[in-house]
Amino acid sequence: MSKKFYITTPIYYVNAHPHIGHAYTTIACDTIARRQRLLGAETFFLTGTDEHGQKIERAALAAGKTPQQYADEISAEFRRLWKRMGISNDDFIRTTEDRHKKRVQELFRRIRDNGFIYKGTYTGQYCVSDELYVDGAQPGDPCPTCGRITETVHEENYFFKLSAFQEKLLELYANPEFIRPESRRNEVISFVRSGLRDLSISRSTFTWGIPVPDDPKHVIYVWLDALANYITAIGYGSSHAAAQEAFKKFWPADVQMIGKEIVRFHCVYWPAFLMAAGLPVPKAIVAHGWLLFEESKMSKSRGNIVRTETILDVLGADALRYFLLREVVFGQDGSFSFDALVQRYNSDLANGLGNLASRTLTMINRYFKGEVPYPSHTAARKPADDAIAEIARKTIREFGTLFDQFQFSRALESAWSLVAAVDKYIVENEPWALGEKQDEDSRSRLATVLYTAAEALRIATALAHPVIPEATAKIWVQMGLGDIKQLALTDLAWGQFQLGTKLGDVQPVFPRADKSAIERMQKMEDERKSSPAAATQASATVDVSAPPAATSTPAVTHANAAPANNKISIDDFSKVELRVGVVKVAERVPKSDKLLRLEVDIGTEVRQVLAGIAEAYAPETLVGRKVVIVANLAPRKLRGLESNGMIVAASLEDGKPVLASFLEDVPAGARLK
Ligand code: ME8
Numbered sequence: 295m296s297k298k299f300y301i302t303t304p305i306y307y308v309n310a311h312p313h314i315g316h317a318y319t320t321i322a323c324d325t326i327a328r329r330q331r332l333l334g335a336e337t338f339f340l341t342g343t344d345e346h347g348q349k350i351e352r353a354a355l356a357a358g359k360t361p362q363q364y365a366d367e368i369s370a371e372f373r374r375l376w377k378r379m380g381i382s383n384d385d386f387i388r389t390t391e392d393r394h395k396k397r398v399q400e401l402f403r404r405i406r407d408n409g410f411i412y413k414g415t416y417t418g419q420y421c422v423s424d425e426l427y428v429d430g431a432q433p434g435d436p437c438p439t440c441g442r443i444t445e446t447v448h449e450e451n452y453f454f455k456l457s458a459f460q461e462k463l464l465e466l467y468a469n470p471e472f473i474r475p476e477s478r479r480n481e482v483i484s485f486v487r488s489g490l491r492d493l494s495i496s497r498s499t500f501t502w503g504i505p506v507p508d509d510p511k512h513v514i515y516v517w518l519d520a521l522a523n524y525i526t527a528i529g530y531g532s533s534h535a536a537a538q539e540a541f542k543k544f545w546p547a548d549v550q551m552i553g554k555e556i557v558r559f560h561c562v563y564w565p566a567f568l569m570a571a572g573l574p575v576p577k578a579i580v581a582h583g584w585l586l587f588e589e590s591k592m593s594k595s596r597g598n599i600v601r602t603e604t605i606l607d608v609l610g611a612d613a614l615r616y617f618l619l620r621e622v623v624f625g626q627d628g629s630f631s632f633d634a635l636v637q638r639y640n641s642d643l644a645n646g647l648g649n650l651a652s653r654t655l656t657m658i659n660r661y662f663k664g665e666v667p668y669p670s671h672t673a674a675r676k677p678a679d680d681a682i683a684e685i686a687r688k689t690i691r692e693f694g695t696l697f698d699q700f701q702f703s704r705a706l707e708s709a710w711s712l713v714a715a716v717d718k719y720i721v722e723n724e725p726w727a728l729g730e731k732q733d734e735d736s737r738s739r740l741a742t743v744l745y746t747a748a749e750a751l752r753i754a755t756a757l758a759h760p761v762i763p764e765a766t767a768k769i770w771v772q773m774g775l776g777d778i779k780q781l782a783l784t785d786l787a788w789g790q791f792q793l794g795t796k797l798g799d800v801q802p803v804f805p806r807a808d809k810s811a812i813e814r815m816q817k818m819e820d821e822r823k824s825s826p827a828a829a830t831q832a833s834a835t836v837d838v839s840a841p842p843a844a845t846s847t848p849a850v851t852h853a854n855a856a857p858a859n860n861k862i863s864i865d866d867f868s869k870v871e872l873r874v875g876v877v878k879v880a881e882r883v884p885k886s887d888k889l890l891r892l893e894v895d896i897g898t899e900v901r902q903v904l905a906g907i908a909e910a911y912a913p914e915t916l917v918g919r920k921v922v923i924v925a926n927l928a929p930r931k932l933r934g935l936e937s938n939g940m941i942v943a944a945s946l947e948d949g950k951p952v953l954a955s956f957l958e959d960v961p962a963g964a965r966l967k
Contacts, residue, residue, distance in 0.1 A: 296334055296335060299330040301330075301547065302549075304551075305344040308343050308350055308364065308369050310593075310599075311599075312601075313599035314592065314601070315592045317379070317602045318585050320381055322702070323339060323549075324339065324760075325615065325619065325760045325761050326551075329760040336543075338384050339383045340383060341386055343389070344516070344520045344523075345389045346503040346516050347425050347502065347516030349422050349423060349425060351502035352897045353898040365388070369388050373386055378603075378606060379602070380763060380764065385527050387527040389504075394523060397522070399505075399514075401518075401530070401531060401571055402514060402518070405454070409455075412455070414450075414453045416448070416450075416451045416494040418446070420445050420446075421445075423900075427493065427494055431444050449494075451496045453493065454494075456491065456493045456566055457491060459490065459565075466575060471577065471578055472575075472576075473578075474625075482561045482562060490562070494515065495518050497513055503519060504519050521567065522567075525573070530545070546575060546576045547576040549577070549578050551580045551582065554583055555584075557581050560579045580700055582622075583627040585622070597823070597928070597936075602614065612762040612764050614635070619702040620706045621703065623703050632811075636811050636812050639807055644804040646717075647710075647755070647758065647769075651800075654748050661740060665794050666748055666774070666793055667745055668793050669746065674735060674741075674742050676723075681719075683789070685711070685712055686750050686788050687787075689709055689754075690787070709757045710754075716747050719746065723743045725740055728740040728743065745793075751769070765804060766778060768803050772798045772799065775795070871926035872923070872924060873897070873923055874922060874956070874962055875895060875923045877894055877920075878917065879892065880892050880913035880916040880917055883933055884933075886908070888908050889932065890913055894921065894923055896963050897961065901925075902938055903923060904937035907951050910952070911953070921953055921954070922955075923942065924939055
């Protein structure tokens with residue numbers, strides 16, 4: 295019977311378009327899944343989208359859509375992107391699917407029937423952005439995870455007896471394989487040791503969720519709903535025999551990969567829910583670090599995301615996959631930059647593997663009519679040939695061990711040290727010079743050198759395949775080896791390249807990227823950030839530290855790009871996203887007479903905005919006040935602080951700003967049209 299392997303990514307919220315942070319986890323899982331398939335395991339790789347909860351409901355409202363329409367659109371974006379990238383997921387679960395909803399209700403029933411759910415009242419602070427109950431926080435306190443202001447919730451809820459699982463969880467963590475890396479495990483252990491409070495697992499003040507069985511006034515807490523995807527997708531709670539079989543076969547998961555910010559949900563709540571339902575817990579939760587861009591976590595709310603599509607358009611999926619796994623030390627945060635991406639691409643892919651493939655295969659074409667030559671075992675053999683064979687054998691062992699411990703960057707380093715060794719070997723043995731000679735010894739030596747190079751290329755290509763599947767599949771065909779998916783990685787060993795194998799057409803797989811690639815990618819991202827409005831783009835250049843008149847003038851009046859008659863079309867206007875916001879925090883910016891730093895809740899998130907209104911408004915008068923903000927303005931930095939939007943005000947003749955406001959009550963996030 296073949297081994298099974300089940301791996302999952304988090305399911306991504308549909309309030310943000312996919313960016314390379316999401317791609318990072320998905321690529322890491324895809325790579326592991328591909329390697330497992332080559333190792334012969336029956337593999338199931340799951341990803342999907344998380345579509346319920348208050349955050350999504352508010353985001354949809356702010357976009358003027360129903361939550362379902364909104365979720366449909368963004369979920370489709372994720373699916374399209376994964377398809378374009380060739381992600382090999384076996385299923386894609388959406389939490390708004392019927393199969394999921396029914397099975398989550400089944401899980402709820404089971405936990406309730408087992409006596410771990412009771413009804414109570416929750417009064418406390420809640421972070422909508424993280425969908426997190428913040429124990430011990432006071433009204434106005436920020437969320438410990440994201441720093442946004444928490445909201446006070448007072449509701450009758452269903453509670454989960456999390457406190458009953460403290461000891462069992464600590465016993466679970468005694469297994470060092472369960473939470474990786476070690477640093478995360480230690481954090482979780484100390485969190486659980488400090489005591490667990492029961493957890494509210496339903497909400498009753500909004501409706502965008504799965505109804506609690508037998509009490510539909512409540513919807514199930516979005517994290518219970520979301521975490522359950524890992525079992526509902528493979529058939530938990532289904533009445534169909536085939537689904538039940540699949541669940542039995544694949545659960546518990548072998549690897550559940552997540553970003554470090556959602557460790558508590560996965561390492562504390564998730565195993566506790568499973569234990570309460572009498573189900574096995576996953577074998578390993580593996581948390582990676584964050585991708586940083588311009589020194590902070592890449593995320594929608596910070597406005598510093600890089601789209602995957604930009605990189606796909608210019609360098610292709612393999613370049614991104616290789617870069618992320620080679621450059622970022624798995625488990626730690628890693629910086630992304632276009633410069634580093636192109637540098638890595640050129641050094642390791644274009645000049646490294648790509649160049650080794652084209653020079654080796656071209657020479658076999660030229661000197662041996664495209665057939666893999668016989669290496670000499672006698673006179674024409676030198677110690678350098680055996681040294682390469684030895685490095686290759688060591689690489690096969692090392693790569694597997696490091697990769698299976700999630701040390702992707704070291705595994706790739708090991709594979710590329712083989713590439714570098716063969717490059718050096720080729721330079722030192724000068725096959726092109728041997729190729730000019732016709733004597734027997736030179737021919738025999740040439741055959742040995744090219745066989746050695748080709749065999750090393752075959753091994754490096756096989757090992758790298760899960761990481762750079764597209765290019766390696768092409769090199770495999772060029773080597774005359776057919777479909778790389780048929781490769782049995784467990785049997786990979788030196789000396790298997792069949793003599794006389796006829797090569798396919800040799801084509802370069804990684805064309806060198808020049809400096810313009812960086813510029814092109816940067817330009818594409820800049821255009822995206824400042825789109826869709828030429829108008830907003832113009833206003834983004836307004837210096838908010840300048841006199842208030844300029845600061846607080848609505849963006850549209852800066853539309854330099856307007857036609858000569860100074861009129862703009864309704865389409866132009868609609869490009870400016872004006873929204874109602876509530877000021878949560880207001881304070882002076884040190885050493886500035888004019889600037890205030892505001893935290894403004896715009897319904898879907900709390901934004902930091904710098905406004906040049908300090909001469910007209912005392913900060914304490916602004917807290918709780920509704921303002922109008924230009925929400926789709928490109929972020930910019932002032933006095934070291936990032937401003938994400940602009941507050942709209944009338945500008946009086948003396949330059950004094952007067953904030954735009956409303957006579958009627960309007961909710962945060964409402965759009966001005
Ligand atoms: O948390 N660097 O969804 P989410 C690295 N729906 N990884 C990043 C990243 C970055 N800058 N940004 C995002 C949720 N990620 C919940 C999960 S699971 C039952 C529910 C990746 O859309 C990383 O895997 O906020 C992170 O954990 C995940 O996206 C968060 O995605």
